[in-house]
Amino acid sequence: MIQVTETIAVPDAELDWSYARSGGPGGQNVNKVSSKAVLRWAAAASTAPIPPAAWGRMKARYPSRFTVEGDVILSSQEFRDQERNRRACAGKLAEMIRAALVEPTPRRPTKVSKGAKKRRVADKRRQSAKKQDRRGPGGDE
Numbered sequence: 001m002i003q004v005t006e007t008i009a010v011p012d013a014e015l016d017w018s019y020a021r022s023g024g025p026g027g028q029n030v031n032k033v034s035s036k037a038v039l040r041w042a043a044a045a046s047t048a049p050i051p052p053a054a055w056g057r058m059k060a061r062y063p064s065r066f067t068v069e070g071d072v073i074l075s076s077q078e079f080r081d082q083e084r085n086r087r088a089c090a091g092k093l094a095e096m097i098r099a100a101l102v103e104p105t106p107r108r109p110t111k112v113s114k115g116a117k118k119r120r121v122a123d124k125r126r127q128s129a130k131k132q133d134r135r136g137p138g139g140d141e
Contacts, residue, residue: 014041035079054097061099
């Protein structure tokens with residue numbers, strides 16, 4: 001069971017693990033041992049109590065992780081042994097769900113302050129006066 005929060009947990013029965021040979025470090029061992037872990041979770045048919053809004057955020061944030069059927073596929077091959085790669089996949093899934101549970105704060109449109117407008121116009125006037133002073137007599141003929 002992957003414990004995501006105190007109230008949300010993904011049961012082991014919904015997780016489908018497979019293993020493959022991974023690239024990276026390991027020398028000759030890499031040709032003999034299947035240390036890459038691939039996790040497939042049937043998210044669409046899951047019994048985990050994840051709110052519908054979080055599902056939508058998760059699909060929008062991680063579209064490449066979802067299949068057409070609604071399964072989530074994660075893999076890990078960063079470690080040289082299978083068990084650590086399994087834990088890494090489980091951690092990725094838990095972090096993915098936790099990130100989707102956080103509701104984004106709505107953006108409130110703001111206005112430029114009156115003081116900022118006055119400073120901008122005053123700077124433009126100052127710059128304009130500086131340029132005017134640099135012009136020689138009879139400049140535009």
